[in-house]
Amino acid sequence: MAEHTLSILVDNKPGVLTRVTGLIARRGYNIESLSVDKTEDPRLSRVTLVTTAEDVPIEQIKKQLHKLINVHKITELTPEDSVDRELALFKVKAATDKRPELIKLTEVFKAQVIDVAADTLTIELAGDHNTIAQLEELLSPYGIVEVARSGKLALPRGNW
Amino acid sequence: MQINGATALIRALEDLGVKRIFGIPGVQNIEIYDALLASHIEHVLVRHEQAAVHMADGYARATGGVGVVFATSGPGATNTVTGIATAYMDSVPVIVITGQVHTTSIGTDAFQEADITTITLPITKHSYLLKDVDALVPAVFEAFYLATSGRPGPVLIDIPGNVAAAETSYHKPSAAPTLPSYKPTIKGNARQVKAAAELIAAAKWPVLLAGGGVVSSNASKEVLALAEQAQIPVVTTLMAKGVLAAAHPLLLGQPGVYGTPQANAALHEADLIIAVGTRFSERATADADHYAPRAKIVHIDIDPAEIGKNIRVDVPIVGDAATVLGALSERLEKTRRPVLQEGESLAATSLPSSSSSPEAPPGVSAEVPVEAPAKAPAEAPAEAPAKAPANNGLYLNTTHRVFSVFNELLKACEDVIITTDVGQHQLWASHLLDASKPRKFLTSGGLGTMGFGMPAAIGAQLAFPESLVVCISGDGSFQMNVQEMATAVDLKLPIKVAIINNHSLGLVRQWQELFLEHRFSHTLLANTPDYVKLAEAYQWQGRRIDTKGEANNLKDNLRWLLKSEGPALLEIVVPTPDLVEPMIKPGGTLTELV
Numbered sequence: 001m002a003e004h005t006l007s008i009l010v011d012n013k014p015g016v017l018t019r020v021t022g023l024i025a026r027r028g029y030n031i032e033s034l035s036v037d038k039t040e041d042p043r044l045s046r047v048t049l050v051t052t053a054e055d056v057p058i059e060q061i062k063k064q065l066h067k068l069i070n071v072h073k074i075t076e077l078t079p080e081d082s083v084d085r086e087l088a089l090f091k092v093k094a095a096t097d098k099r100p101e102l103i104k105l106t107e108v109f110k111a112q113v114i115d116v117a118a119d120t121l122t123i124e125l126a127g128d129h130n131t132i133a134q135l136e137e138l139l140s141p142y143g144i145v146e147v148a149r150s151g152k153l154a155l156p157r158g159n160w
Numbered sequence: 161m162q163i164n165g166a167t168a169l170i171r172a173l174e175d176l177g178v179k180r181i182f183g184i185p186g187v188q189n190i191e192i193y194d195a196l197l198a199s200h201i202e203h204v205l206v207r208h209e210q211a212a213v214h215m216a217d218g219y220a221r222a223t224g225g226v227g228v229v230f231a232t233s234g235p236g237a238t239n240t241v242t243g244i245a246t247a248y249m250d251s252v253p254v255i256v257i258t259g260q261v262h263t264t265s266i267g268t269d270a271f272q273e274a275d276i277t278t279i280t281l282p283i284t285k286h287s288y289l290l291k292d293v294d295a296l297v298p299a300v301f302e303a304f305y306l307a308t309s310g311r312p313g314p315v316l317i318d319i320p321g322n323v324a325a326a327e328t329s330y331h332k333p334s335a336a337p338t339l340p341s342y343k344p345t346i347k348g349n350a351r352q353v354k355a356a357a358e359l360i361a362a363a364k365w366p367v368l369l370a371g372g373g374v375v376s377s378n379a380s381k382e383v384l385a386l387a388e389q390a391q392i393p394v395v396t397t398l399m400a401k402g403v404l405a406a407a408h409p410l411l412l413g414q415p416g417v418y419g420t421p422q423a424n425a426a427l428h429e430a431d432l433i434i435a436v437g438t439r440f441s442e443r444a445t446a447d448a449d450h451y452a453p454r455a456k457i458v459h460i461d462i463d464p465a466e467i468g469k470n471i472r473v474d475v476p477i478v479g480d481a482a483t484v485l486g487a488l489s490e491r492l493e494k495t496r497r498p499v500l501q502e503g504e505s506l507a508a509t510s511l512p513s514s515s516s517s518p519e520a521p522p523g524v525s526a527e528v529p530v531e532a533p534a535k536a537p538a539e540a541p542a543e544a545p546a547k548a549p550a551n552n553g554l555y556l557n558t559t560h561r562v563f564s565v566f567n568e569l570l571k572a573c574e575d576v577i578i579t580t581d582v583g584q585h586q587l588w589a590s591h592l593l594d595a596s597k598p599r600k601f602l603t604s605g606g607l608g609t610m611g612f613g614m615p616a617a618i619g620a621q622l623a624f625p626e627s628l629v630v631c632i633s634g635d636g637s638f639q640m641n642v643q644e645m646a647t648a649v650d651l652k653l654p655i656k657v658a659i660i661n662n663h664s665l666g667l668v669r670q671w672q673e674l675f676l677e678h679r680f681s682h683t684l685l686a687n688t689p690d691y692v693k694l695a696e697a698y699q700w701q702g703r704r705i706d707t708k709g710e711a712n713n714l715k716d717n718l719r720w721l722l723k724s725e726g727p728a729l730l731e732i733v734v735p736t737p738d739l740v741e742p743m744i745k746p747g748g749t750l751t752e753l754v
Contacts, residue, residue: 014289
């Protein structure tokens with residue numbers, strides 16, 4: 001099942017996200033991840049959406065999205081011509097004797113410890129999907145208590 | 161000058177040229193109705209909001225204008241949903257203006273609160289929930305622009321009661337709304353038009369497939385011009401019935417599961433299909449994977465999302481049907497057509513002899529008299545459609561005879577508009593009743609909404625008081641909006657209803673008979689009302705005939721229906737087992753009949 005990343009510029013108005021996600025769902029696509037916020041123009045929001053479907057060609061979804069009056073522009077981003085980042089927060093069990101190892105691991109990944117508690121550390125990592133998955137794998141033997149992950153953010157490479 | 165939102169709304173509707181609104185008042189649109197009292201806009205008080213939308217829809221389909229509906233919040237709004245979905249599926253411009261609970265109550269499950277903008281998201285072209293009274297007038301103008309431009313469709317405007325009551329000022333927008341994210345393409349890409357013209361010039365078996373978009377675009381003239389210019393046979397979908405006059409020699413009828421054999425055969429054997437304003441619905445294509453296996457496909461549509469959605473396309477052209485067809489005709493003149501130069505029609509010269517091409521389309525050759533018929537009829541392949549429509553005096557069944565007789569009488573009348581409900585009677589009507597012009601056969605094609613027919617007839621009759629408006633209904637469908645008989649009386653509308661009563665939900669019954677080994681699960685309507693008494697109760701005229709006993713009275717009674725004063729109803733009892741034929745097997749290609 002092919003994964004597609006769509007960067008969609010929409011009106012920054014109430015209800016617009018419902019229109020976008022509702023349409024994707026009812027036209028047979030799954031939403032794997034989603035992130036939304038204002039752009040450099042406060043009238044517009046950027047929806048970055050990772051989506052998959054078995055039967056419906058991506059062109060069809062793009063055309064349907066274009067029919068929404070609040071959708072201004074749709075760009076399909078491929079790994080070759082775009083940069084992308086996800087953010088993950090891992091709360092990990094961290095007994096005193098394990099802490100040096102965990103902090104070392106954090107440094108290797110250029111991650112940060114953003115909270116230290118009596119028996120846990122919370123580690124923040126921004127990176128691509130695979131790097132985050134890798135860190136998650138390495139952290140799991142220590143005991144991951146909770147994870148929060150953002151959707152993918154992406155922009156095309158190069159000049160405007 | 162400060163006025164309230166409701167008054168501003170009515171003024172906007174007046175400035176937009178609205179003459180008539182269909183609706184029902186309630187608590188949350190009470191201000192709007194109050195403002196309406198001071199307007200010259202006529203209001204049609206209906207008995208159910210679903211019917212209000214069908215009336216507005218019928219009005220829009222018949223006129224090419226916009227239909228407008230008022231409904232209150234909650235149940236008033238949710239009652240419009242089926243009507244909106246019907247208009248959406250058939251791309252009809254309807255504006256539905258609903259009341260909503262006060263902005264301070266939204267989200268509290270207040271009395272008669274329903275989130276109608278969200279409920280209707282999948283079935284509207286766009287919608288507005290207006291929480292700011294100053295946004296009201298621009299939104300109304302924008303809504304009309306969206307509903308009528310590009311691919312038309314319904315737009316919903318939800319106005320909370322306190323917004324309608326709030327003060328604002330009225331400024332008529334000086335220009336049409338501009339929306340940076342919405343710019344329908346009207347003119348087709350010139351290179352694509354050229355490519356299409358070249359395909360037409362080279363094609364031996366072209367077929368022009370016209371859909372509802374031809375009607376929306378008022379492009380019948382252009383279809384006719386192109387068809388005659390290049391001698392291309394024309395297939396009209398259910399939504400395009402009447403685009404070519406029924407008697408036109410190039411018309412092959414309707415495609416699809418319930419299509420005519422000649423239309424289906426022509427599409428199946430075509431080497432080129434020029435599809436205009438049609439979405440290749442599965443009812444029209446049957447088995448989409450094996451649709452028109454030999455044909456290259458030119459698809460002209462104003463909605464780019466329809467191109468390539470259901471059927472592969474060789475030459476896509478996004479644009480308005482009339483504009484693109486005009487350009488295509490013009491381009492075709494430049495691409496020298498040898499066939500036309502010899503004074504022969506394409507259809508005639510391209511007929512293969514039965515020996516050289518045994519799989520030749522039986523429909524095209526057998527059914528279409530062309531301008532140069534020297535070779536055509538003689539070389540028609542022998543395997544003419546096994547089940548030709550009953551237009552040669554041999555009726556397939558009693559109901560076919562009813563419709564054929566009806567058609568003869570209707571043809572003798574001037575200025576007829578036919579509406580239908582949904583089911584067997586709809587398909588019999590589409591097969592056996594003629595439409596001489598577009599916008600004269602109004603039917604719920606996409607959604608298939610039972611209960612559409614009579615309200616649509618009311619809408620059409622209001623638009624055309626002099627026309628003879630006839631609703632063909634069934635005993636199942638008619639009861640789904642029967643209450644609107646009262647509305648017709650209120651308005652003194654002389655609509656005519658013919659109820660084809662086979663005491664069943666006939667089309668489902670037909671499927672059960674054909675495909676579920678006669679297991680008639682809940683499709684028999686044993687206890688239908690006494691329609692003559694019902695007519696009397698509503699102050700209509702009513703008659704009943706049974707085709708079993710009073711066969712000879714059929715013509716007289718049909719004539720009575722058409723000539724009667726005021727609203728009239730004729731119940732025609734027909735045999736339950738009568739089938740809609742011919743029909744394509746479920747999952748079959750266009751040539752695989754049941």
